Amino acid sequence: MNVFLWILxxxxxxxxxxxxxxxxxxxxxxxxxxMPWVDDFPLGTVKLVGVSxxxxxxxxVLPALTGIAVILTPLAAVGxxxxxxxxxxxxxxxxxxxxxxxxxVFLALAAVVAWGRFGPYAF
Numbered sequence: 001m002n003v004f005l006w007i008l009x010x011x012x013x014x015x016x017x018x019x020x021x022x023x024x025x026x027x028x029x030x031x032x033x034x035m036p037w038v039d040d041f042p043l044g045t046v047k048l049v050g051v052s053x054x055x056x057x058x059x060x061v062l063p064a065l066t067g068i069a070v071i072l073t074p075l076a077a078v079g080x081x082x083x084x085x086x087x088x089x090x091x092x093x094x095x096x097x098x099x100x101x102x103x104x105v106f107l108a109l110a111a112v113v114a115w116g117r118f119g120p121y122a123f
Contacts, residue, residue, distance in 0.1 A: 005113060005116045009064070010072070011109070012057070012060055013057040013110055016057040017058075023046055023049055024051050031046065037090065037091075057076075061101055073117050074117035077110045079115065084107035087103045
């Protein structure tokens with residue numbers, strides 16, 4: 001199970017690092033064709049979401065690898081879960097049901113990591 005959790009952590013970290021870097025570095029005009037939600041939020045909010053995703057991606061992997069402040073790994077998973085719940089609520093309000101499925105999958109993966117690292121497979 002420990003290996004499975006590491007694989008989940010790595011996949012989540014890679015996905016959210018890529019998404020976060022894109023949101024944190026690209027202008028809204030470039031993001032809007034693939035992410036229409038950015039037009040509903042100020043640029044600062046879009047950048048904040050991106051930076052939060054980058055921080056969570058690092059938090060999923062680095063504390064566990066270094067053995068320093070390992071409690072940050074499950075906390076990062078919880079943080080990603082919160083981001084996914086908020087994103088799902090937004091997409092529900094907008095009627096973008098396909099996006100909710102993606103959010104639900106990422107929420108479930110983050111929940112498994114949080115459960116495993118807080119519980120029976122903590123570091």
